[in-house]
Amino acid sequence: MPADALSQVFSALADPTRRDIVARLAVADATVTELAEPYSVSVQAVSKHLRVLEGAGLVSRSRDAQRRPVHLEAEVFDLMTAWIERYRRRAEERYRRLDAVLAEMPDPPGPVASPRHPPPDPVTPGGQP
Amino acid sequence: MPADALSQVFSALADPTRRDIVARLAVADATVTELAEPYSVSVQAVSKHLRVLEGAGLVSRSRDAQRRPVHLEAEVFDLMTAWIERYRRRAEERYRRLDAVLAEMPDPPGPVASPRHPPPDPVTPGGQP
DNA sequence: TCCTTGTTCAACCGTTTGGTTGATCAAGAG
DNA sequence: CTCTTGATCAACCAAACGGTTGAACAAGGA
Numbered sequence: 001m002p003a004d005a006l007s008q009v010f011s012a013l014a015d016p017t018r019r020d021i022v023a024r025l026a027v028a029d030a031t032v033t034e035l036a037e038p039y040s041v042s043v044q045a046v047s048k049h050l051r052v053l054e055g056a057g058l059v060s061r062s063r064d065a066q067r068r069p070v071h072l073e074a075e076v077f078d079l080m081t082a083w084i085e086r087y088r089r090r091a092e093e094r095y096r097r098l099d100a101v102l103a104e105m106p107d108p109p110g111p112v113a114s115p116r117h118p119p120p121d122p123v124t125p126g127g128q129p
Numbered sequence: 130m131p132a133d134a135l136s137q138v139f140s141a142l143a144d145p146t147r148r149d150i151v152a153r154l155a156v157a158d159a160t161v162t163e164l165a166e167p168y169s170v171s172v173q174a175v176s177k178h179l180r181v182l183e184g185a186g187l188v189s190r191s192r193d194a195q196r197r198p199v200h201l202e203a204e205v206f207d208l209m210t211a212w213i214e215r216y217r218r219r220a221e222e223r224y225r226r227l228d229a230v231l232a233e234m235p236d237p238p239g240p241v242a243s244p245r246h247p248p249p250d251p252v253t254p255g256g257q258p
Numbered sequence: 259t260c261c262t263t264g265t266t267c268a269a270c271c272g273t274t275t276g277g278t279t280g281a282t283c284a285a286g287a288g
Numbered sequence: 289c290t291c292t293t294g295a296t297c298a299a300c301c302a303a304a305c306g307g308t309t310g311a312a313c314a315a316g317g318a
Binding site: 006010011013015022023027074080081085088090092 | 214
């Protein structure tokens with residue numbers, strides 16, 4: 001199941017339990033049993049959650065005797081942030097443009113210099129098809 | 130399905146098609162059929178995707194004759210950004226602290242002025258339990 | 259009015275997901 | 289060596305997901 005990285009990260013964080021695990025790992029590393037303790041689900045279920053987080057690259061496991069400390073890998077967050085910021089900024093820019101258009105609508109004082117459409121901004125096409 | 134807002138947003142963006150739709154709506158509003166055109170799925174499937182995005186608050190639909198233009202609501206992005214930033218920052222701070230501890234391990238040059246822990250930042254506790 | 263266009267509703271289907279229980283494996287501690 | 293502890297593997301289950309097809313519902317345009 002080689003779903004693209006971004007989908008895996010978003011999907012991993014779409015679960016409240018998983019998000020809470022991430023929140024706790026941001027404070028300190030922890031073992032599976034430690035992580036499972038606050039929730040009313042089996043340790044196996046939490047182990048599965050961790051495998052999802054690991055698959056998304058959000059978490060890594062090392063080995064310390066029979067314990068398997070879980071560690072948060074915060075770099076992957078940048079992937080999301082980049083995506084979000086890109087499109088949020090683009091949308092905001094669009095609203096700005098719309099506002100500008102609306103602002104100059106009331107009185108068209110002769111032939112306006114601006115073309116019908118503002119320059120269609122040369123952002124790289126092709127999102128995630 | 131009253132899943133919490135954050136879960137719905139993450140879940141909505143966990144699908145590549147849905148993410149691509151958002152990307153395209155960031156450029157301009159569009160109708161369902163317009164949105165469906167580039168993909169090799171039925172219009173109904175895209176309509177379902179839009180309902181998911183709408184449920185997450187990422188998108189809104191107005192009415193223009195028999196057309197239903199879809200509009201991107203970028204504010205919801207802030208919800209995600211807030212969550213991500215909070216925990217990323219916390220994790221980064223933890224690494225900073227660890228680095229600091231490691232840095233002063235070799236030679237403890239007498240009583241240091243700085244406290245053992247930097248002020249433990251007054252972020253609101255309680256993630257998503 | 260009838261017809262066409264855009265969209266949604268409804269039922270169905272295969273796969274994935276989040277959870278369970280029970281067995282198994284790995285590594286100390288006695 | 290044996291026993292306990294921490295974690296995973298395996299099989300199973302109900303619910304949700306992403307997709308399909310077919311019918312129904314607006315709202316213009318002829």
